[in-house]
Amino acid sequence: MKKNKASMKEKRKFTLQALESLGEKTYQQIENIEFPSVEMPSRSTRNIHYDETLKQYILGDRSIKRSSRNIRHIRPFTQLIWIARFVHELSSINKTSTLRDVFYSAQAFDINFKDQQESDNIITDLETVLGHSREDFNVFPEERSAIFGDLTIEYTVPGYEGNRLNLTSHPDGVMIGPALTRADFVETKADKIIVIEKGAMFTRFVEEKAHQKFNTILIHTAGQPQRATRHMIRRLNQELNLPVFIFCDADPWGMAIAVTIICGSANAAHLRDLATPEARWMGLYSTDIDLYKLPHERLKDVDIKRLYDMKKDPRYKEEPWKSQIDDFLKHKNKCELEAFSRYGLDYVVKSYLPKKLEELEE
Amino acid sequence: MKKNKASMKEKRKFTLQALESLGEKTYQQIENIEFPSVEMPSRSTRNIHYDETLKQYILGDRSIKRSSRNIRHIRPFTQLIWIARFVHELSSINKTSTLRDVFYSAQAFDINFKDQQESDNIITDLETVLGHSREDFNVFPEERSAIFGDLTIEYTVPGYEGNRLNLTSHPDGVMIGPALTRADFVETKADKIIVIEKGAMFTRFVEEKAHQKFNTILIHTAGQPQRATRHMIRRLNQELNLPVFIFCDADPWGMAIAVTIICGSANAAHLRDLATPEARWMGLYSTDIDLYKLPHERLKDVDIKRLYDMKKDPRYKEEPWKSQIDDFLKHKNKCELEAFSRYGLDYVVKSYLPKKLEELEE
Structure with a gap:
């Protein structure tokens, strides 16, 4: 196993130093x-650009200054400094928190946020100032995605330092929460990552032993993946040099999940460590619906509107996105991963998966 | 550890025999x-009664007959028999499926369901006929709740038979999915169960070592718990004789979560193994908002309407429900678990929890 990255302990040191x-x-x-x-890049829409080389949204050259000299800036400047102090304490003792916790914690210090939206914004400001995502300074979402497969991790959280866990230990999948996000990768024999939109298909893959048959680590994203999950996918790709394949429903929402993993989102244009540009969309394609004669439903108006929006989005300009969007608009059908059950519960792993992987690896 | 229940392997045998x-x-x-x-108890609202002794909704004496003699019954009767055949195969090879999978699988056999609603209904019919919940015949929801604490389980699923896992092994919590649901309980030193509505507070409890300080197993339900989670809570209570305490937001939705765990729901009136009548609601009470001076918001119209509905619901007739509903309606405030962060991240475990447990154990 070749590793390309600083350990999580080193990374935590960098974040503390930045704070x-x-x-x-x-x-x-x-x-x-x-x-x-403080000065930081502006996150206004005019300053968000799509970078063709990075294949990501990035921030442009405009910057803004928050100065305590300006009476309108005193409030957000003070809030920013308080949040930096709060997350520094959090990171020092290696405890975690959530966006909501931060909002309530502020009240004990007479730091007023009029609502959680305001404190969330200041946390994003701090991400922008530091160039670190909030997970780096221990502010986590409520995580529900999971991972399964031959990867041994080593915890860095208090009480578990040095403990190791192989991620085949629990066949329902190991939850990707604050402790796993901050774990180091120790060893794997897997040679790829398959990311799946839904828990049901993830369980199907585990039960059909897809992890052994295809020597893969499996991740389920529970719908649109949280940033901690996207960061985990990137780490697996970058630190372990493993190719990533993404498997979603055949509809615009499935494509959006794949593209967010590959290219990131405009909302996170100020951060670099969330996207996995090398990841590949493995399906379901619109053309798969016909090819595999899968049970399908008609696209709704809201789906069709989303497809037209995608045609204008630079992240969907290349193949296979372009022709699949056209195929969706031509046939106006959509289809869920579970539709493979039509051919028996093992069909997707026995027949579809090997064929598709072969195509993509060509 | 005293165990009161057939092993999961025996249970699976009973289900297969029933099929x-x-x-x-x-x-x-x-x-x-x-x-x-086939004959089965009617699930029409007129036949759903609240049983004061069981403290659950149950079905009354009315029954309905589905006969292939009746031309209008042929369709649902055939569907029922096909689903029984399908889940028998599933249980025989010990694979799992979801409601959605069953819907699609039917198409391979030219069993027509006009939509998933129709197949879901027939699965509920089969539950009613057999008196077993669909989890017993391996049809699972997409599960996302988690458990953490000193409990050693033994898997019964293919490839893992006999493997054991201690549920402190992953500090993000061990996912309650099909494999954990079907595991046997082997050993615990814990003397209680604390069920928490939210992942953030669950992580807080783990980080503050509430499991050690209060010798407890922790469960988070990810909002209104799925039936597999409610069944797991019941098993922990019944098989291990452990008292259960439920910790939710101070609002009508939090109370509804607690009551569903304790008394079950009208939807599941045909099933007996989901409720945990001995479980106790430990908070947040409406009166806690004042007592602990917690940051709060005003109740919305929809919250107030829900509270008036609860006053008519037999499950909320006794204490502490009755006086807490009145207190909510008097003060018109609500409050989230995260509000405790106002007093520092460790306050809830260090101060609130010991006091509340002492009160409840009196």
């Missing part, structure tokens, strides 16, 4: 009898 | 030159 240097800079400004301020 | 005796009865009828038929 501390923000604090030092602020103190320095005060000592120099300057009004403390 | 086989349904098949035998049908063959017998044909051999006797009778039109095959």
Whole structure:
């Protein structure tokens, strides 16, 4: 197993250093009898660009300054510094928190957020200032995705430091939560990653032993994946050099899941470590509905509107997206992963999967 | 550890026997030159009653007959027999499926369901005929709840038979999916179960070592718990004789979660193994909002309407429900579990939990 990345412990040190240097800079400004301020790239839509080389949304050159000299900036500047202090404490003791926790925790310090939207925004500001995602400073969503397969991880969280777990240990899948997100990868014999939109198909793959037959690690995203899951997929790809294949429903929402994993989203244009540009969409394609004679439903108006929006989105400009969007609009059908059950519960693993992997690996 | 229950392997045998005796009865009828038929309790609202002793909704004495003699019954009767055949095969090879899978699988056999609603209904019919819930015959929802704590389980699923796992092995929680649902309980030193509505608070409890400090197994339900989770809570209570405490947001939706775990729902009036009548609601109470000076929001119209509905619901007739509903309606406030963060991240485990458990254990 070749590893390309700093350990999670080192990474945590980098985040703490970034937070501390923000604090030092602020103190320095005060000592120099300057009004403390921070500068960060603007996240306004005018400053979000699609980068053809990176195949991701990135922020442009515009930047904004939050200065305590400006009376309108004092509030968000103070909130930003408080949140930096809060997550520094969190990271120092290696505890985790959620966006909602941060909102409530602020009240104990008389830091007023008028609602959670305001505190969420300031957390995104801090991500932008530091260039670290909030998971790096231990603020997590409610996670529900899971992973299964031959990968041994080593925990770095308090009480579990040095403990190892092989991710085949629980056949329902190992939950991707704060502890797994911060674990180091130790060893794997797998040679690929298959990412699946739905828990039902994930369980089908485990029961049909797809992990052994195709020597793969399986991930289910529970719908549109949270950022911690996207980050995990990227780490598996980058640190372990494993190719990633994404398997979703044949509808615009399935395509959007695949593209978010591959190219990221405009919302996260200020962050670089969430996308996996090398990941491949393995299906279900619109053309698969016909090819495999799968039970299907008609596209609804909302689906068709979404497809036309996708035609304007730079992330869908290349193949196979382009021709599949056209095929969807031509046939106006959609189909769910479970539709393979029509041919028996083992068909998808026995017949569809080997054929599709062969096609993609050509 | 005292165990009160048949092993999962024995349980699976009972389910298979029930399915086989349904098949035998049908063959017998044909051999006797009778039109095959089944009888089952009616699930119409007029036949759903609240049983004060069981503290559950149950079905009354009305029953309905599905006979292949009646031309309007041929379709649902055939569908029922096909589903019984399908889940018998599933259980025999110990694979699992979902409601959606069953719907699609039927198409391979030219069994027509006009939509999934129709196949879901027939699966509920089969539950009613057999008196077994669909999880017993391996039809599962997409599960996302999790469990953590000192409990060693032994798998019964293919490829894992005899493997054991201690549920402290993964600090993000062990997913309650088809494999865990069908596992046997082997050993525990825990003396109680705490069920938590939200993943964030569950993670807080794990990080604050509530499982060690209070010698408890922790479960998070991810909102309103799926039936597999309710069944797991019941098994922990019944098989291991452990008291269960339920910890939810202080709002009508949190109360509904607690009551569904304790008393079950009208939808599942035909099943007996889902409710845990001995479980206790430990909070958040409406009165806790004032007592602990927790950050809160105002109740919305939809919350207030729900509270008035609850006043008419027999499951909420006793204490503490009755006075808490009145207190909600008096103060018109609601509050989330995360509100405890106002007093620091460890407050809920260090201060609230011991006090509340002491109150409830009196």
